[in-house]
Amino acid sequence: MHPAFSVVFFTTATGAGYGLLALLGVLAGIGAIPADFWLGLISMGLALGLIAAGLLSSTGHLGRPERAWRAFSQWRSSWLSREGVASVATFVPAGLFGMGWVLLGRTDGWVAVTGLLAAVGAVVTVSTTGMIYASLKPIAQWHSRFTLPAYLIFSAMTGSVLLNALLQGFAVGSKAMVAFSLLLTLVGWGWKLATWRYNGRLEIPTTANTATGLAGGTVRSLEWPHTEENYLLKEMGFRIARKHAAKLRQIIQLLAFALPVLLLVTAFVLPWPFAPVLSALAAVVQFVGMLVERWLFFAEAKHTVTLYYGR
Template structure:
């Protein structure tokens, strides 16, 4: 698949934004995070800012962005439409939670209920995003048991690292949040390694014979029906060299997982504000690494439509 930056940024930004929003709603609503005005304002602004920026960037991949609103009408059959509905619906409890937790300085009661609904809405939205790709049978690398959990794990991981950086920045560091972020990072790393191992060993049963329905012998493409690449080959037939893929996998692992885990471990032994600075560096490195990881997620996927053009 062609890794358009708008979609790469969308999946990275919204994943981190919804992860942070879910944690704020859950921990803030139940009183585990203090109802501090500036902390809450910065946290909600960061979470909602990432979400809105990601959603707006996704329209850049549409042929007619002004018609994006029509996607909401297909929620009965389209995971993309369900994602749009869920993302907008989540803003309702998030707004109520923000009013109670940030501006009224309250937790528990109706604020806790709004926070729980916000966290639920964020999780559902991330699930619908993952299902957009997991439901695509023609792309074997996505249509697997690894895709949907990856979206949830990465969202919780990036959201947790952002929350830790936020708390450390306001000198309200929590050992529990720091520990959770530290544990989530190697968990995400392990899941990514397992996904790559699965995809590298994947044996796709579909061939040019089965794709065309012509049995017997070997079906080969003698001549393309056109003289230059069309939309299908540009979007569905993107190819990345194996050596480049290996190099980018190392970069993704170093930035998204190894560096943040090492930095978060160091934070336990640093006083403020050094701990805050290192926590922010961990969050920035992880988001940069996730951009690379998401790029690979699209670039390494192969659509079976390319079989019609003689590609294996």
């Protein structure tokens, strides 16, 4: 699949934003995070800012962005539409939670309830995003048991690393939060390796023979049905060299997982003010690494429509 940057940034930014929002809603709601004005303003601003930036970016790959609102009408059958509805609905409790925290200086009572509702909405929205890809049967690399959990794991991972950096910056961080973000990063690393291993052993049952119903021998295309690449080949038939994919996997493991783990371990050991700097650096490096991971996620996917063109 052609990895459009608008979609790459959308899935990365909203994943981190919703992960951060969910953790803020739960931890602040139970009193694990102080109801500090600046902490609430910056934390909620970052979470909602990432979500809004990602959602706006997602319209960049539409031919007619002004018609994006029509996607909301197909929520009964479309995961894309359900994602849109869930994302907008989540802004309501998230906005109330943010106002209660920042304007009223409290995270208890009804504010805690809105925080928990925002966390539920964040999880639901990330799940619908994952299901957009997991439900696509023509793309075997996505239509697997690994896709939906990956979206949830990576969202929690990036959100926890961001939250740890914020708490460390306000000198209210804890060893438990560093350990939690470190654990999620290790889980995400393991899940990514398992996904690559699964896709590497994947045998796609559909071939040119099964598509045409011709048994015996090998069916192959003698000539293309047209003289140059069309939309399907550009978008669905995008290919990346194996050596480039291997190099990108190394970059992903380094930026999204290995370096953040090293920085978080060091932050766990060193005191303030070293811990905030290392935690912030871990968040930035991991975000860049996840951008590369999302790009490769799209680039390595193979649509069965390419069988029509002999690929």
